[in-house]
Amino acid sequence: MSNKLTILWLRQDLRLNDNSALQAAIEAGGPILPVYIDDREAMGDWAPTGASLWFLHRALESLEASFKKSGGQLFYLKGDSLAELKALIDSSGAGRVYWNRRYEGPHRERDAAIKKALRDAGIEVKSCNTSLLNEPHTVSTGSGQPYKVYTPYWRNVKERKLEPPVEVDLKTADFYTNKSMGCQLEDLKLLPDHPWHRKLEAYWDVSEESAMKYLDKFLAEPVAAYDTDRDLPRVAGTSRLSPYLHWGLIGPRQVMERLHATHDLREQGPQTYAKEIYWREFAYNVLYHFPHTPDAPLQEKYADFPWEYDKSVLKQWQQGRTGYPIVDAGMRELYETGWMHNRVRMIVSSLLVKHLLQDWRDGARWFWDTLVDADLASNTLGWQWSGGCGADAAPYFRIFNPMTQGKKFDPDGDYVKHWVPELKHIPTKFIHEPWEAPPSVLEQAGCQLGEDYPEPIIDHKKGRERALAAFDKVKAS
Structure with a gap:
């Protein structure tokens, strides 16, 4: 114990409970100065953007209020992390800097450099784990x-x-x-200039308290049927905790403790959910050991895959105008809410990289900008899985049939009709392939294909054959 001031450097650990670095700072003794430094340039091309920044702004807003209730103050700084930390040490007289570890390549390199520079300057530095159950190096x-x-x-x-x-x-x-130190949250300019993000307010309550409420609500009932309901996009069968885990409003230790306390993990639903928590861990494991994967395939043979770059095709996919109802529903849900059901994420990704032969990295970039849970490890693993070029990836020749997927996981078309209202009067029989409906049925439904709703951007059979031909080129090279 000592009276030295400790700087608590917060990043993706935006909570008070189960915060290892915070508790270490308390145990060290002396006053604690919590600070968030907006240093987006350090992440290069993968700095948070769009919907993720909106979520971050709200998370910091909530954390600031939590510190205030506990008699503290959350400080904000903007600029190079090392330079800002040094200036803060000089102005506050701090003798220690504590933080929770991050695992992305740019952050690991930066953190190592900062740790060395501060220790060389006589500052005590301590880093902790608060975001994973098992760190990748273990x-x-x-x-x-x-x-x-x-x-x-x-x-x-x-x-x-x-x-x-x-x-x-x-x-x-x-x-x-010290009310005169640092800047205000608004000065960080995290909220996107584009007004679309204002819609997100209706779908997300961003706070540490809300994260625990969502977890408890999920564990009270939905988790029991998670193994089946997680695939049904119109059923509230998932926890929707992904953005809270990403920004650290809740931690996996908290999730697993509650899960073990309330359920027998030998039961299918709870066990499947636990495996999803470990899938997130696996994503970080892959990113840690293969830090190049956000920009290059893990399987090197796919580095020269014959993509057919087409900005028009990519835009139709982004806007939910592909003519495949389950795909368009997912893309519109994403743009409206900042989130997409995981089963549908797989379907829309498969269509983009296989039927349409668009680069998986272009899809990853769109998700990165529009998802509130945009997470470099999970986003990279998911897109390389869909592209057949990453860890544990589905074989490239496994090509989802969007009609079959729709019929299986949205059998009554409720999900499609909710997000694609121009199809709401199409009979269930044709909801996942409206082009098969007789003209009289389409007319009665008030839906003219090519006018009210697009024809398929590519024929399924043609898209499948083209994808397999591209795969054959890779095998032959």
Whole structure:
């Protein structure tokens, strides 16, 4: 214990409970200065944008209020992290800097450089884990290699003893306050210039308290049928915690503790949900060991895949105007809410990279800008899975049939009719392939194909054959 001031550098750990670095700062003694530094340039091409920045703004707003209730103050700075930390140390007299670790390549490199620079200057530095159950450097195959396939990864870690959430003793915390220091949240200009993000307010309550409420609501009932309902986009069968986990308004230790306390993980629903939490862990494991994968395929043979770049085709997909109802419903849900059901994410991704032969990176970029849960590890793993070029990826020749997928997972067409209202009067029989409906049925439904709703952007059979031909070129090279 000492009276030295500790700077608590917050990044994607925007909560008070189960915050390892915060509790370490409390235990160290002395006043604590919590700070968020807007240093988007450090992430280069993968700095947060769009919907993710909107969520971040609201998360910081909520965290600021939480610190205030606990007698503290959240400070905001903007600029190079090391330079800002040094200036803050000089102005506050801090002797320590604590933070929670990040695992993306640019952050790891930056954090290592900052740690060395501060220690060389005589500052005590401590980094902690608060965002993963098992850090990537603690998991490897029997031969010491990183995992590229999920199932053996899951077998390795599923029986490991889980660390409980960290109990943060806020009652003994001594927070540093100085109203004249730093800038205001609004000065960070996180909210996008485009007004579309205002729609997100209706769909998300962004706070640490809300994250726990959503978890408890999910565990009270939906988790029991998660193994089946998670595939039904019109059913509230998922937890929707992904943006809260990404920005750290809740941590996986909290999720797993509650899950174990309320359910038997031998039951199918709870076990399937636990495996999804570990799938997120696997995504970070892959990104940590293969930091180039946001920009290049893990499987090198796909580096020269014969993509057919077409901005018009990409735009039709982005706007939900492909003529495939389940795809268009998903893309419109995304643009309206900042989120898309995971089953539908797989369907829309498959159509883009296989039927339409558009680069998976273009799809990843669109998701990165429009998802409130835009997470570099999960986004990269998901898109490389769809493209057949990453870890645990579906074979490239596995090509989703959007009509079959729609009929199986949205059998009554409720999801499609909600997000594609121009099809709401189409009979269920034809809802996933309206081009098969007789002209009289379309006329009665008030839907003229090519006018009210587009014809398919590409014939399914033709798209499949073209994708397989492209795959054959890769095999032959």
